[in-house]
Amino acid sequence: MPDEAPNDPKPSAEDSPAKGPGNPAREQEPAAQAASEPEARAAEVIERERRGPSGEPVRSVTFAERKRMNRRELLKLVPLIAVGAVAIPAFRQPILNQGLRFSDWTAGALFGRHRLAQTYSDREVAPFEKFPYNFYDVADPGVDLEKWTLTVSGLVQRPGDYKMDQIQAFPKVVQNTRHVCVEGWDVIGNFGGTRASDFLRWIGADPSARFLEVTCVDGYYESIDMATVLHPQTLFCYEMYGKPLDRGHGAPLRLQMPTKLGYKQAKYLDSIKVTNVLLSDMRGYWEDQGYSWYGGL
Amino acid sequence: MAATVAVVKQKPEETTTVVYEHPLVVRIAHWLNAVALLVMIGSGLRIFLAFPSFGPRIPQQNFFVLPPRPLTIGGWLGGALQWHFTFMWIFVGSGLLYVVYQIVTGHWRQVLFLPRDVKGLWPMARHYFLFSPKPVVDAAYNPLQKLAYTSTIFFGVVSTLTGIVMYKPAQFWWLAWPMGGYHFARSWHFFAMLGFVAFIPGHLLMVAIHGWNNFYSMITGWKREPEYLE
Incomplete structure (x- = not known):
């Protein structure tokens, strides 16, 4: 010593x-x-x-x-104790919500409006039988495919009810893209449909609006940031594997966005609304229970 | 070593030697990272439980052991993701803070494991595991310590990059390529976690062996009468 x-x-x-x-x-x-x-x-x-x-x-x-x-x-080092605030139940959820919001904000800032998600060759596409149905057993809403229309409202010049052939009047986009579930699995599928941006332009949607709200026949609901809605790979999807959507996959119309997680890809579309305001309890079925609102890939 | 107990016996006018071992930035990064790492592991295991598999969903081959729920954080998948996506910023931020600080100050030279440290590994391991005499170490950290600390940086980098690929595969698809493809990101992410899990018990054991004085230096920076000055 x-x-x-x-x-x-x-x-x-x-x-x-x-x-x-x-x-x-x-x-x-x-x-x-x-x-x-x-x-x-x-x-x-x-x-x-x-x-x-x-x-x-x-x-x-x-x-x-x-x-x-x-x-x-x-x-x-005392300021570091602030991190311990998450151990206090009253502070926990607000902190985690802020963390999730910050992550969502970053994800939105990193999103490339023209950056395409990877597409795959037909050989890499999973067989149709292996493309999972989620919730089909419990939630087939039994849509009447003959009478179905898509209700359009909000910041658009031509609101109203649109029939399937009006949606299918646009060039059909077919793409092999990866469907990623928040749970951690994924599957490469074949999807066909109308570019959401084509349809929105036609109905005169306000190009500066911030969100698209969608509701579904089975009670599901979603809201999507407009940058993603207008992304060239975002589809109003009416076909999978060259055939009309079947009831398990959301017949007759669903969202298909290879830049979003699976829970954002609403099935059984009933209405869409162009808006600048999201109600805090209407951000999305899973989002209102705690999932990331942005849900981007 | 014996000096650990002598704290209270020191008379007011007596002096003792102290060394400023851990700068403030390193201490901040260490503790932030320690908390964030535990949260990332706990919430990550809960996320894993939602799909405890590494391959495709059909046929799904569940992992042979499932993490016990009491060790997980978040309660359900959505809750665990909230923890994961909040603390990932603290985890990566404190890691970056440390790495940048080490580079800027040149302190990385003390701690980075280099090829020349390989030959010192076995004598050090023999000392720790087979109780052979301690080799002379004329550096801040012995080769085994360098390997352990450097490996944590490696695990941190791997877990961050694989995490980015899983989190934003459409934006960062090119990052998946060196990992062997998108599906491998999940496996490497898990391996990096196992690397941390392997590091933590050894680290804590060494901290316990070296006593309060050593532990306290990671809090205040000052170590009293370190053995290398004797």
Whole structure:
């Protein structure tokens, strides 16, 4: 144990590793103090030529001074306790909501309006039988396909009810894209439909509107940011694997967005609404229970 | 070592040697990262439970052991994702803070495991696991420590990049390529987590062995009478 008088470094100090560059200003400071204040001299002295193995400052200090130094450094870490606020039930959900909102905001900022999701060759597409039905058993709403119309409202020049052949009047886009579930699985499928941007332009949707709200025959509902809605790969999808959508996959019309997670791809579309306002309890079926609203890929 | 108990016995006028071992930035990054890492692992395991598999969904081959629910955070998939997507910023932010600080200050030289450290691994491991005499180490960290600390940076980088690929595969599809494709991102993400899980017990054991004085230096930065000055 080194036990040196602060002003009188032993010759042995030269043996210790002195890798750090010498700092003359620092070395003289304690000496000057020592002349005027004998007590302070003992309190805080940087030892000459003595350094830790990586050049860290080495000091000889009294018990009181060491406590003071430790307390000073300890206090600097106190703001970190703020992270512990998530342990308090009343603060937890607001903090996590802010975290999710920040993640969603970042995702929206990173979204490339013209950046295409990967598309795949027919060989890579999963067989139709392997494309999972989610919730088909419990929630086939039994849509009357003959009488079905899509109700359009909100910030559009031509609101109203649109028949399927009006939606199918646009160039059909067919794409092999990856359908990704929030649970962690995914499947590459073949989808055909009308570009949402084509249809929205035709009905005179306000191009500066922020959201598209959709409701479904089975009570499901969703809202999508307009940048994604207008993305060239976003479809009002009426075909899978070259055949009209079957009831399990959302007949007659569903959303298909390869830049969004599966729960955003609403099935059994009933109405769409162009809007600038989202009600906090109408952001989406799963989103209102805690999933990310943006849900982007 | 024996000095651990001598704290209260020091008389007011006596002096003791202290070394400023851990700069403030390193301490902040360490503790933020420690908390974030535990949250990321706990919530990640809950997310994994929603689809405890690494391959395609059909046929789904569940992983041979499922993480026990009490070890998970979030309660359900949506809750776990909220924790994961909140603390990922703290995890990555504190990791970046540390790495950038080490580079800027040049401190990375103390801790980065380099090929020349390989030859020192076995003597150090023999000391720890077979109780052979401690090799002379003329550096801040011994080769085994360097390997452990450097590996955590590696796991951090792997878990972050694979996480980005899983989180935004449409925006960052090109990042999946070096991982062996989109599906492998999930596996590597899991392996990186296992790497952290392997690191933590060893790290905590060493902290416990080296006592309060050593532990306290990661809080205040100052270590009293370190053994290398004796």
